[in-house]
Amino acid sequence: MDITQKEKEHNRSKNITCEIPGNQLKSNADRFKALSNPTRLKILSAIAKYNNSVCGCDFEQLVDIKQPTISHHIKILMDEGLVQSYKESTWVYYRINPEIVLELMKELKKLIA
Numbered sequence: 001m002d003i004t005q006k007e008k009e010h011n012r013s014k015n016i017t018c019e020i021p022g023n024q025l026k027s028n029a030d031r032f033k034a035l036s037n038p039t040r041l042k043i044l045s046a047i048a049k050y051n052n053s054v055c056g057c058d059f060e061q062l063v064d065i066k067q068p069t070i071s072h073h074i075k076i077l078m079d080e081g082l083v084q085s086y087k088e089s090t091w092v093y094y095r096i097n098p099e100i101v102l103e104l105m106k107e108l109k110k111l112i113a
Contacts, residue, residue, distance in 0.1 A: 020107070031082065034080040043083075046058075046059070055091050056085075084096075
């Protein structure tokens with residue numbers, strides 16, 4: 001859709017502001033950055049698909065990469081609060097952090113609304 005000259009002039013005269021505080025923008029950007037990697041999206045999707053309970057040992061077959069690289073990706077997701085872990089015996093399981101994911105969805109809605 002082409003923007004007319006009149007619309008361009010109208011947009012230039014607006015006092016453009018952002019309603020989201022700077023620290024929240026940084027936090028949102030970091031979380032979106034964590035989600036911008038296909039491997040991390042695949043891991044997150046698998047956790048959601050399998051009822052928020054996936055053993056760390058199961059990711060290697062899912063993404064066809066070695067465990068140290070998987071650990072790196074999971075660490076990024078955990079650092080941003082998107083994923084939580086819990087231990088049962090010697091196994092570590094992962095689940096989505098629903099509060100953070102819902103908060104991020106609300107923030108995205110604010111950005112595009």
